[in-house]
Amino acid sequence: MKNGIEIMNVEQTFNGKKVLNGINVKIEKGEIFGLLGPSGAGKTTLIKILTGQLKQxxxxAEILGKDARKLTGEDYKKIGIMMDNFGLYERLSCFDNLKLFAKIYEITDDEISGILKEVGLLEAKKALAMNLSKGMRNRLQLARVLMLKPNILFLDEPTSGLDPATVDAIHGLIENERQKGTTIFLTTHNMAEAEKLCDNVALLNEGKIVEYGNPKELCRKYNHQKKIKLHLYDGQNIELEHDKSVAKILNRYFEQGLVETIHSTEPDLELVFMELTGRKLDK
Amino acid sequence: MIRNIKAILWKQIKDTFKNKTILIQFIMFPVLTLLMENAVNIEELPEHFFVKLFAVMYVGMAPLTAMSAVISEEKEKNTLRVLLMSNVKSMEYLLGVGIYIWAVCMIGAGVFSICGKYKGSTLCAFMLIMAVGILVSILIGAAIGTWSKNQMMATSVTVPVMMVVSFLPMLSMFNTSIEKLEKLTYSGQIHTLIGNVENLEISVENVLVICINMAIAVLGFWFSYRRSGLE
Incomplete structure (x- = not known):
């Protein structure tokens, strides 16, 4: 656990109101962990606690084997934090926004160009931050944290409000970081993103974790219908009970060459969350 | 430490050329002095009247507003938080911004000295007086910027303070009550010292008032920092 994150019974109260209640999570080194919850569930508060911006x-909360309340400047070299409210220097170019931090961390201009290329901003390196689109700003923020080659990466809603192409590009960058063994703590209210990227997720509702586990396993766990859906070439939709007899029936349809598509009926994380809380994730 | 201060200095230099609000503060009074000294020629006016008047206003305005604006903007946009989480310490940041503003204002002071045709010991005395005045203004600006949560809050405090500091010396020429009040401010003492810079005699009162003003600015900054920090 020394290189991962461990959260032990963390609680946070603001003006007498508990916004986080008994949070317990272990995140292994190299794992992508997703914290899912609607706006106001406490996701950003938890990131602030883990990154030492807020004392629980x-x-x-332990990060890199240290109490998050005692993180030093040296520790922050190993922690990349991308939060929506972290600003850019609006009157500086993309390149200069990175160069400021490169000067602090003694990173070369070539490395800056390399990271700009990686996030797809090399051609826009002279563009002022104030003229960037939201997607480009997010990618520049991501470049700023990736430039440090962090061991742990905190991404607070990295794709919120972005177009599908930019979302894909950012997912690609996150996948790259996974390949490098970076531990990633991701908050999102996009269940498809969590299913695609995360090894484990926690569903957070009103400050409490209501479910935790591998996204696919969670979907299987809450698959109460246990049905198989067939779409036939003639346009018919057929639902079959997923029991012992289904194999014979399916075999018959396939032998006759009638099946165009076949699907199981596990719920997605959105439906799991709704079942557990009665709320939608994006509300 | 030096590396981080240099990085902040570099950022300020890059930023200022595109920040018209700050840029205008730095160049307005030196340019105005250049123009007035060369364009207006009234015999009744004391020698280098505009240099002495505008230099004091410059001391009270430019460093104070620039310092509070830079800090409050960085606080509002959360860029300061990112810097502080990037191994930059609060003091390194404040020194980087402070040194930059002090240096740019000293260039402005150089322009005033050229307009005043000061040479030798008079030039040294003028630059020293300006340096001290700019330093006190920077401390006041740092206190306001640190205390404020955002730019609007900073502006609402900076403007009245700046008006008092920079306009009292001018207004004191027309009213004896204001003149008494002006004597209690560092800008008033700077006004007195610059007014006699050719035959400078520094009194205990000059030094004492400036030191007390500086101590109040340091205390103000300390309280602001304890209350809000740079976060």
């Missing part, structure tokens, strides 16, 4: 009311 109760419990303990």
């Amino acid at each position: 009311t109760e419990g303990k």
